[in-house]
Amino acid sequence: MPKVSDTHLAGRRDQILSTAATCFAAQGFHATSMADVVRASGLSAGSVYRYFASKDDLIGAIIDRYLEGLVGRFAQAHATSSSPADTVIDALRLLTQGLQDTPFQPFTQLMPQFWSEARRNETIRQRGEIAFRLLLGQFADIVKRAQAQGTVQTNLEPSGVAQIMLALVQGFFLQSILLGQDAALEVYADTVRRLLSPSSG
Amino acid sequence: MPKVSDTHLAGRRDQILSTAATCFAAQGFHATSMADVVRASGLSAGSVYRYFASKDDLIGAIIDRYLEGLVGRFAQAHATSSSPADTVIDALRLLTQGLQDTPFQPFTQLMPQFWSEARRNETIRQRGEIAFRLLLGQFADIVKRAQAQGTVQTNLEPSGVAQIMLALVQGFFLQSILLGQDAALEVYADTVRRLLSPSSG
Amino acid sequence: MPKVSDTHLAGRRDQILSTAATCFAAQGFHATSMADVVRASGLSAGSVYRYFASKDDLIGAIIDRYLEGLVGRFAQAHATSSSPADTVIDALRLLTQGLQDTPFQPFTQLMPQFWSEARRNETIRQRGEIAFRLLLGQFADIVKRAQAQGTVQTNLEPSGVAQIMLALVQGFFLQSILLGQDAALEVYADTVRRLLSPSSG
Amino acid sequence: MPKVSDTHLAGRRDQILSTAATCFAAQGFHATSMADVVRASGLSAGSVYRYFASKDDLIGAIIDRYLEGLVGRFAQAHATSSSPADTVIDALRLLTQGLQDTPFQPFTQLMPQFWSEARRNETIRQRGEIAFRLLLGQFADIVKRAQAQGTVQTNLEPSGVAQIMLALVQGFFLQSILLGQDAALEVYADTVRRLLSPSSG
């Protein structure tokens, strides 16, 4: 039997991961059956189980990829963001608009499900913790740079501001789930800028 | 058993609601079977279904109670909060400490699951929207009062600040799920106060 | 406690029987729950079970009443029917039109269900057998009278003709269930008359 | 197990259909649980549901097969029946004796249940209507042929006679359910012949 290249195998894995993410995003982890994933992937049940040991394994892999992507995207954004306020607003833009028509898009919609799973699945929680701490570290660095430049008060704890920056992103995302995000972004972004960069307001 | 007082019936309903909330909080809506709920309630399957037409109905009732309680608790807090910063910090204290050993406690842990369900269940989403808008309205009122008193800049849009206040609560709650809430509250609260009430810092 | 009159008790029993028959006719024995019967009767579950030991008991009582009524109605018809053909046609008219707006009406629609049950429930089968033999006896008498009057050939076995008369009634009833009974009755009745009373055609 | 021949799959389906028909014939549609069918089929619950989407689907398939078989058998009989009387009598023989030890046998006993279901299930009713009209058409053709040959009076409406022929078959079948069919067939058949083919009596 012909040995298939590792690239080919990795491609198969990716294919399953992406189609599964789309399924999970549309219907949720629990309402999506493995049969749905199998059908969407175009493979057979046996094949899917060759690449992922179980449904939980597949969910874990998807969450990993989601977190990697998330941190990666934000890191790009930070390189061009000079201030905490811009960093937050860039992140909001990324989440609400920037991911349209991107292979990464389905993963975004999984966020609330991820938070839900994290409370019950310690492995998932740990992966999330690592990603969060990474983001918080990046945010704190940005705060420190801004403090050095004099655009942020020095009596603010960088780690505290980092937490708040993250909260501002997460909170807006949650609200847009429940309220619809109609234009609210503009007011929100403006207020964020006035609060975090009062001098520039 | 024959006809029984309405109080007794309402008590039974409450009993089921509370034990079910505990189950759902511990394991999630989907990983909790009705058999689990039945066992925890101490009643029979038939009895549980006498009070709730379906698992979804039970979940809906729990979310309703959770939202009612949430808004109610926050409303109490607002009565005694003079500033936006205090309002946010009171809410954080309420969520992280104030509900310990309260019949309301299990409901708090359901929050992420609620957000998760809201994306796929329009009825739940609508209920959440109503509660959110109520909270946002209360927050905006507090901002206006503070602006009238001169403790908050008047060039800030009250609705924008209200959104940010809500985000600060939600974001902290999410982070505490993933990071543990070790002491972080103090730094977070302090930073919130410095940002929202700069004059008092 | 006041002893309730036997008449009153019998009235209650009748009331349950009638409302239950309506339920069963509309939905079938199996799709009708005892809760449906209880609701329709306006009584409580306990009360219904005071009058009927079980659902099967209730079904049995309904079938009994149905068979009594059936035989009674047909007996009336026979008194005025001079010929086998008229007897059959009178019975058809009775089944298809004569029972409209009669308290007996719901029972008619139970016929196929009765046949269905008879194959599996020996008690019901026996009751049905008694009623059938009674009808067959009456039909045979009519044949004999007609033979004595010279309107039916004497080389026909009266019991055989009786079976055929019954079959003609039952068969038409079945066909009207499946085909709708649109006008078919007239052609059918006419052909029955020509076959059973050839001289009068 | 992997891909398997279509014949094998069809065989499985047949196997389930036959064993289910036996169960349903013995106990009725409603008193037979899917667990009974599963046990009798020798397969697992999941397998049965791979071939039939629901219990109703299974019942529908059984009724379809029953009606197909019925019409098919009767069609064979008509080819060799020269007169309406012979056609009816052949059908009676087929129903009472000819199906013993035939794979088709269990289906026959389902007839009353089919009539029962037809009143409440429009899909089933329609299928039955098609089969009935087919049979009636074949019967009417036989009557016309007999009229052309002069063995049946020409003043009889062929469709009316066809209905009566069908009724004679159905009625005898019903009576044999309730009365037992001991010897009655001979008298019945004889009387049918004398009435439908008076010249040959």
Added chain:
DNA sequence: CATGAATGAGAGTTCATTCAT
């Protein structure tokens, strides 16, 4: 006597997973 809350076995159905081919 009447009530109706409570019961719990069992109904139909699903679905993550396996393994013979």
Added chain:
DNA sequence: GATGAATGAACTCTCATTCAT
């Protein structure tokens, strides 16, 4: 390597029946 038929435990929900009040 890939397949997909087969599995069977577990799911949500129903309903005939009982009995404390």
